[in-house]
Amino acid sequence: MKASLAILLLIGCSSPAPTELSKEVQLELVVPTRYAHWRGAFQEQWLALQQSQQKALTRWKKSSQGEFKVILFESPLVAQQYYLANGLSGRVDTPRTFTAQRLALLVLPADDRLLAELPSPPQTILHDFRHEASHLISCDYPELLTAPIDTTTVFPLA
Numbered sequence: 001m002k003a004s005l006a007i008l009l010l011i012g013c014s015s016p017a018p019t020e021l022s023k024e025v026q027l028e029l030v031v032p033t034r035y036a037h038w039r040g041a042f043q044e045q046w047l048a049l050q051q052s053q054q055k056a057l058t059r060w061k062k063s064s065q066g067e068f069k070v071i072l073f074e075s076p077l078v079a080q081q082y083y084l085a086n087g088l089s090g091r092v093d094t095p096r097t098f099t100a101q102r103l104a105l106l107v108l109p110a111d112d113r114l115l116a117e118l119p120s121p122p123q124t125i126l127h128d129f130r131h132e133a134s135h136l137i138s139c140d141y142p143e144l145l146t147a148p149i150d151t152t153t154v155f156p157l158a
Contacts (some may be wrong), residue, residue, distance in 0.1 A: 026067035072112035097135035104132035
């Protein structure tokens with residue numbers, strides 16, 4: 001009896017077969033050498049974000065076009081050089097996602113020694129990362145990008 005109960009418990013706790021949504025979406029993360037120790041924090045945020053959106057995204061058909069790329073620039077000056085070299089437009093000091101290129105750009109305010117010595121990115125940088133990463137994830141769901149907002153769920157009537 002105990003053995004069969006244990007087996008049923010294990011079966012109930014086993015995870016389902018991987019679905020297309022649960023497969024890890026590849027992310028190329030470009031981080032300056034001085035900030036390389038932050039890589040793990042960004043990767044954890046990426047995986048947590050994918051997992052948190054997994055159920056909601058099942059409403060739309062996935063149309064993957066390859067991997068995503070996130071670049072962290074150590075200063076607006078370095079970001080400006082990248083923008084010019086790659087024909088991008090917009091404010092270089094503002095985090096931005098270029099959905100057509102599947103590219104998100106994050107910019108530190110300055111290449112600062114104290115900032116570089118932090119064991120993990122400041123919460124503001126992690127917030128920017130999550131925001132831009134959400135835009136990247138939505139690139140694989142074209143129907144999501146054109147879907148109307150359900151205001152009864154987002155803004156329920158009193």
